[in-house]
Amino acid sequence: MHFDAFDRYxxxxxxxxxxxxxxxxxxxxxxxxxxxxxxxxxxxxxALAWGFVLVSNxxxxxxxxxxxxxxxxxxxxxxxxxxxxxxxxxxxLVAFNLFSSRLVITDVGLLxxxxxxxxxxxxxxxxxxxxxxxxxPDLIHALEHLRVPAILTTIIAFxxxxxxxxxxxxxxxxxxxxxxxxxxxxxxxGGSVMWRARVAGSMAGQLFxxxxxxxxxxxNAMLSRGYAxxxxxxxPHEMRSRDYFVTAFAIALIFVIQMIGxx
Amino acid sequence: xxxxxxxMHIPDGFLNLVVSIFSWLVTIAIVGLAISKTxxxxxxxxxxxxxxxxxxxxxxQMINFPVxxxxxxxxxGGALAAIVLGxxxxxxxxxxxxxxxxxxxxxxxxxxxxxxxLNMGLATAAVGYGLYRSVASSPKGVKLAVTGVAAWxxxxxxxxxxxxxxxLSGTSQLTVVFxxxxxxxxxxxxxxxxxxxxALGFILQTRPDLLGEGSESAKAGKGWxxxxxxxxxxxxxxxPLASADxxxxxxxxxxxxxxxxxxxxxxxxxxxxxxxxxxxxSFSTIAAGVVGVVIVGLVAxxxxxxxxxxx
Numbered sequence: 371m372h373f374d375a376f377d378r379y380x381x382x383x384x385x386x387x388x389x390x391x392x393x394x395x396x397x398x399x400x401x402x403x404x405x406x407x408x409x410x411x412x413x414x415x416x417a418l419a420w421g422f423v424l425v426s427n428x429x430x431x432x433x434x435x436x437x438x439x440x441x442x443x444x445x446x447x448x449x450x451x452x453x454x455x456x457x458x459x460x461x462x463l464v465a466f467n468l469f470s471s472r473l474v475i476t477d478v479g480l481l482x483x484x485x486x487x488x489x490x491x492x493x494x495x496x497x498x499x500x501x502x503x504x505x506x507p508d509l510i511h512a513l514e515h516l517r518v519p520a521i522l523t524t525i526i527a528f529x530x531x532x533x534x535x536x537x538x539x540x541x542x543x544x545x546x547x548x549x550x551x552x553x554x555x556x557x558x559x560g561g562s563v564m565w566r567a568r569v570a571g572s573m574a575g576q577l578f579x580x581x582x583x584x585x586x587x588x589x590n591a592m593l594s595r596g597y598a599x600x601x602x603x604x605x606p607h608e609m610r611s612r613d614y615f616v617t618a619f620a621i622a623l624i625f626v627i628q629m630i631g632x633x
Numbered sequence: 634x635x636x637x638x639x640x641m642h643i644p645d646g647f648l649n650l651v652v653s654i655f656s657w658l659v660t661i662a663i664v665g666l667a668i669s670k671t672x673x674x675x676x677x678x679x680x681x682x683x684x685x686x687x688x689x690x691x692x693x694q695m696i697n698f699p700v701x702x703x704x705x706x707x708x709x710g711g712a713l714a715a716i717v718l719g720x721x722x723x724x725x726x727x728x729x730x731x732x733x734x735x736x737x738x739x740x741x742x743x744x745x746x747x748x749x750x751l752n753m754g755l756a757t758a759a760v761g762y763g764l765y766r767s768v769a770s771s772p773k774g775v776k777l778a779v780t781g782v783a784a785w786x787x788x789x790x791x792x793x794x795x796x797x798x799x800x801l802s803g804t805s806q807l808t809v810v811f812x813x814x815x816x817x818x819x820x821x822x823x824x825x826x827x828x829x830x831x832a833l834g835f836i837l838q839t840r841p842d843l844l845g846e847g848s849e850s851a852k853a854g855k856g857w858x859x860x861x862x863x864x865x866x867x868x869x870x871x872x873p874l875a876s877a878d879x880x881x882x883x884x885x886x887x888x889x890x891x892x893x894x895x896x897x898x899x900x901x902x903x904x905x906x907x908x909x910x911x912x913x914x915s916f917s918t919i920a921a922g923v924v925g926v927v928i929v930g931l932v933a934x935x936x937x938x939x940x941x942x943x944x
Binding site for chain 2: 376378398399402403405406407443447450451452453454456482486487488489490491492493494497498500501506509519521522524525526527528529530531532533535536537539540543544563564566567568569570571572573574575576577578579581582584585586588589592597598599
């Protein structure tokens, strides 16, 4: 597996790509925060926020629909909010019988359900955009500048660096299990559920030991290259006047959307 | 690619601001404590170890085994991480895993990341490790049996916290979601328990030195037994009660002034999550959240002092 197998970065030379990663991280968070406090049913503000996402997509040269196409990931969770449709307060809209219970969808419930979905859908789009226009190591570096403790950013950097190595390891384990597990069509293969769980558990244990021993080798390799407890970067990450301007402008826009939503 | 999201990662938009910020503050407090503890006890050698272990948990979540009807057993890893790495390091590892899942894969939101870390990283590690620690010197069979229960309860704790946060945010009705979430996770927890037990059994057989005397896992204090035990007890007592009578739980919470659509109790410190003189604006709600967190923080510090004094 290649080292960037998990990367969601799309290389372009756009205005958004050139921004300091701190700017992108902060604006993303402010946008999601603003979404969270928009009142239910603030349709105009939701539409403007979507406009914000579309314009950011366009400025990133990814195509208008880029984040839209990838925003389906948040959908399954909508199931959990479905009960809010049957809120007890509000005017009934539709009523139907399911099994023995009578379900009534109310206007308040529907308004709240749709608002939750829109908020979630807008938020996930900016998060998708953030990693599409920022290299992950740069993002980690931005977190460090934003005062996330060094121990966490270092663990995250290692996680990112070795994830594909250990994923390869998992694939080797799974391939080994598959080659051991011959099956004849029409017959059930493998043992009981307990037996299968035992195999999976041993695989996890095996993976743990391989990772543990690998971390020893990694540490020794790092020591021999002069590691003394800190990771250094050659990328200076300087905030330029353009970065400050874009931050101020984006936050002002989000503020205006928020005000419109509250009118 | 090759990455299946688990049903417990809450996306942005599903929790309201107060619950999100409150969860973040609790998470920051616990993670901050974990950082200061690990900084004291770990050398520079442990940093690459924790990093690779975080990648291990992430990769181990891809290992599954078929159960029946297309479903499969998975590992979340909170309990396993805390048992093999020690509770504080385990918490940091889980925090990083959940942060990368949210940042890189959008599995779980950013504003609600505090809640996700709390549910799936910190609570699972505390319950998993606390129960394991209570039998750390027992024979292997007992140890593995308790590990299984601990892993199952760690998943149930995560599910319980997730359900409560969704309900307090007004996203779902407790009556339906509580039994549904707990029921589904009772099954998911079985997969977690089996994989954790067999993985730990494998490690105990091949490299017992990693978990023996002097390892990070054995060094952590007895306070964990109390912390993990209390959370587990809370889950065990609350779950059947609420599953049998979710309306009852809602009524109790309403009486205690927890939810705004009921009448507030005469004793509630922060009625309807707002500060009276600020009026019913979101700023007032945020202020109320902050006050609540300060109170919780004080309680946490006092408990921490107590535990420290005793050890």
